[in-house]
Amino acid sequence: MKPNFGPFSPAVEGILHGGDYNPDQWMKFYPETLEEDFRLMKLAGCNVMSVGIFAWAALEPEEGRYTFEWLDKVIDGLWQNGVYTILATPSGARPAWMAKKYPEVLRVDEMGVRALFGERHNHCLTSPVYRDRVKQMNTRLASRYRNHPGVILWHVSNEYSGECHCELCKAAFRDWLRERYHDSLDELNKAWWTAFWSHTFTSFEEINPPSRRGDSNLHGLNLDWRRFCSDQTIDFLKAEIAPLKEIAPQIPVTTNYMDFTQFPLDYYKMAKELDVVCWDNYPWWHNPAYGQDEEAARRAFIHDINRSFKGGKPFLLMESAPGPTNWQPVAKLLRPGMSALASMQAVAHGADTVQYFQWRKSLGSSEKFHAGVVDHYATERTRMFGEVAALGEDLKKLAGVIGTSADAKVAIIYDAQNHWALGDTKGPRAEHRDYFQTCVNHYKPFWDRGIAVDVIDSEAPVEGYDLVIAPMLYQVRKGVGEKLSRFVEGGGTLVTTYWSGIADDSDLCFTTGRPGPLRRVMGIWSEEIDALYDGETNPVLFAQNNLGMKGSFAADTLCDLVHLEGAEALATYQEDFYAGYPAVTVNRCGQGQAFYIACRTHDGMLDNFYQALAKQLKLPKALDTNLPKGVTASLRGDEEHAYCFLQNFEGKEHRVNLKNAQYTDALTGEPVSGTVVMRPYSYRILEPVEGE
Numbered sequence: 001m002k003p004n005f006g007p008f009s010p011a012v013e014g015i016l017h018g019g020d021y022n023p024d025q026w027m028k029f030y031p032e033t034l035e036e037d038f039r040l041m042k043l044a045g046c047n048v049m050s051v052g053i054f055a056w057a058a059l060e061p062e063e064g065r066y067t068f069e070w071l072d073k074v075i076d077g078l079w080q081n082g083v084y085t086i087l088a089t090p091s092g093a094r095p096a097w098m099a100k101k102y103p104e105v106l107r108v109d110e111m112g113v114r115a116l117f118g119e120r121h122n123h124c125l126t127s128p129v130y131r132d133r134v135k136q137m138n139t140r141l142a143s144r145y146r147n148h149p150g151v152i153l154w155h156v157s158n159e160y161s162g163e164c165h166c167e168l169c170k171a172a173f174r175d176w177l178r179e180r181y182h183d184s185l186d187e188l189n190k191a192w193w194t195a196f197w198s199h200t201f202t203s204f205e206e207i208n209p210p211s212r213r214g215d216s217n218l219h220g221l222n223l224d225w226r227r228f229c230s231d232q233t234i235d236f237l238k239a240e241i242a243p244l245k246e247i248a249p250q251i252p253v254t255t256n257y258m259d260f261t262q263f264p265l266d267y268y269k270m271a272k273e274l275d276v277v278c279w280d281n282y283p284w285w286h287n288p289a290y291g292q293d294e295e296a297a298r299r300a301f302i303h304d305i306n307r308s309f310k311g312g313k314p315f316l317l318m319e320s321a322p323g324p325t326n327w328q329p330v331a332k333l334l335r336p337g338m339s340a341l342a343s344m345q346a347v348a349h350g351a352d353t354v355q356y357f358q359w360r361k362s363l364g365s366s367e368k369f370h371a372g373v374v375d376h377y378a379t380e381r382t383r384m385f386g387e388v389a390a391l392g393e394d395l396k397k398l399a400g401v402i403g404t405s406a407d408a409k410v411a412i413i414y415d416a417q418n419h420w421a422l423g424d425t426k427g428p429r430a431e432h433r434d435y436f437q438t439c440v441n442h443y444k445p446f447w448d449r450g451i452a453v454d455v456i457d458s459e460a461p462v463e464g465y466d467l468v469i470a471p472m473l474y475q476v477r478k479g480v481g482e483k484l485s486r487f488v489e490g491g492g493t494l495v496t497t498y499w500s501g502i503a504d505d506s507d508l509c510f511t512t513g514r515p516g517p518l519r520r521v522m523g524i525w526s527e528e529i530d531a532l533y534d535g536e537t538n539p540v541l542f543a544q545n546n547l548g549m550k551g552s553f554a555a556d557t558l559c560d561l562v563h564l565e566g567a568e569a570l571a572t573y574q575e576d577f578y579a580g581y582p583a584v585t586v587n588r589c590g591q592g593q594a595f596y597i598a599c600r601t602h603d604g605m606l607d608n609f610y611q612a613l614a615k616q617l618k619l620p621k622a623l624d625t626n627l628p629k630g631v632t633a634s635l636r637g638d639e640e641h642a643y644c645f646l647q648n649f650e651g652k653e654h655r656v657n658l659k660n661a662q663y664t665d666a667l668t669g670e671p672v673s674g675t676v677v678m679r680p681y682s683y684r685i686l687e688p689v690e691g692e
């Protein structure tokens with residue numbers, strides 16, 4: 001296992017448990033709630049609160065008049081009651097006076113319309129005025145609280161995202177382009193293929209961000225704009241962090257990430273600026289449209305991305321709903337056990353905190369029906385409160401988990417920039433590109449078997465892994481093909497799929513034959529790709545081969561037509577004019593092997609394939625047993641400890657056979673062996689008995 005990473009803040013001795021706390025909404029009209037909250041927090045086993053996230057209007061009610069006294073009272077009160085503070089910078093939403101006085105802080109949309117004051121997460125990324133106001137605020141927060149023993153982490157802003165098309169942002173974009181293309185319009189015109197539709201630029205001033213009013217089909221422009229928005233947000237983040245680090249260097253910083261199905265920003269790049277990463281997890285449980293195990297695997301996949309950002313360093317679960325949200329179309333109640341299980345799932349995959357949105361439900365506005373630990377009728381006698389409190393008790397027993405991690409031998413590449421480029425393509429199918437879900441489909445067979453997986457971007461190092469999987473790696477940026485080839489030559493196993501190796505950093509197609517820089521290592525040439533209509537399939541037949549795969553599976557959606565150039569075919573298409581063409585290939589290259597899955601499948605092919613590969617590569621499992629459907633196991637450990645988290649995501653009881661292994665239940669201290677009964681929506685945490 002990896003060595004222990006230690007706690008994210010020196011003060012932290014166990015897993016933290018708490019949530020977003022907004023006393024600023026209550027202080028004026030309901031001041032009595034503060035003491036009541038402290039009482040309830042203790043009952044709920046909560047020891048951390050994120051404070052001040054949207055509190056700018058309460059902190060600076062008019063320009064230059066700072067009113068931090070209420071915050072002093074909150075942070076002091078929390079501390080006296082055994083609760084740490086994660087202190088936010090309030091830039092996620094600004095006060096009305098600021099928008100009125102300095103309209104430049106408001107975003108301009110792609111149609112050129114400046115927003116009115118309102119909502120949140122919508123400040124201009126560039127505005128010097130906003131940056132200055134934020135700097136003033138952050139400087140004061142840092143100066144005032146730098147030595148407060150209760151303040152353990154900066155929560156910078158909230159869920160950064162989006163874009164602004166104001167003149168300041170346009171100018172910054174043009175500067176960004178000048179730097180990227182070394183002041184050369186020739187370089188830019190070449191990279192963007194601007195001769196297409198006569199878009200050749202003769203001055204940087206002619207370039208505008210993509211917009212429905214102007215250009216939205218210049219893919220190089222689109223991609224660079226997304227990169228710029230991401231970089232400009234990172235620049236904003238750095239500007240926010242600077243005064244915090246200057247004044248209070250000992251307090252670590254984070255910012256909360258959100259939608260991993262889309263990558264609003266290049267989170268991989270942003271993670272480099274953070275001391276610890278965190279994310280906001282809002283699963284879609286109990287939806288009859290798909291199995292609980294599918295949603296559980298999606299969530300596990302995202303937790304694993306968060307654990308992988310910093311080489312395995314534990315992350316924080318910054319937000320999660322203890323019950324239904326206000327924004328999902330159907331606010332189904334979480335079945336008994338589900339909230340605690342979802343929280344423990346995060347810990348199982350590397351989280352060192354469990355935090356909710358929100359501690360207390362607001363009385364008004366759009367989030368009044370979003371679950372909170374404390375309801376409008378503020379009593380500890382609710383089901384939700386009880387479940388949170390019970391989880392709090394369990395978390396107290398898991399102090400040894402802090403700083404431990406997983407030791408994955410498998411990595412899946414799920415790349416932000418690839419996502420953007422792939423999402424922008426026209427063809428071969430307008431719908432169902434499904435990059436996120438495709439990566440999850442390659443992940444699920446490992447989740448089903450309790451095999452640890454890291455999730456990384458394409459530029460991350462791959463040494464140390466036995467197996468690297470790069471589904472739909474459409475964009476192969478400079479150096480990536482070479483790196484993956486070296487990985488295989490050195491003995492690694494690489495798997496990639498249809499619609500890989502198509503375009504470069506600038507979204508220009510490779511002229512060297514698909515899959516571009518991966519062609520040699522894969523030992524194939526993909527000449528064409530067929531798009532199938534929904535419902536159409538083509539059977540794929542495996543000949544008995546060294547993987548032990550056999551039988552027939554249905555290909556759908558996208559089918560690559562490849563020629564062998566050194567690789568051997570493991571399976572072939574059975575129908576249509578490309579019957580007999582390879583559908584799955586393997587190329588032995590150096591000491592390693594490279595598999596190409598030329599088509600999409602939905603009927604267990606990936607499960608069979610990865611089962612065979614896991615066996616061949618002897619990939620380590622958290623538990624040496626066959627897990628029932630909907631049950632998984634994940635291991636966290638360091639050089640001294642190991643914790644095996646068994647989780648049952650199904651609404652029915654399951655049994656897990658531990659074979660001859662001996663464990664101690666980390667929560668009860670009791671010995672565990674033989675068959676473990678897993679109640680519906682439940683977890684068990686098992687520590688292997690020494691010598692096992």
Ligand code: GAL
Nearest residue numbers: 158159258280282325357370
């Ligand atoms: C998050 C956000 C919170 C809250 C929550 C509701 O995205 O950071 O402030 O709005 O959603 O689910």
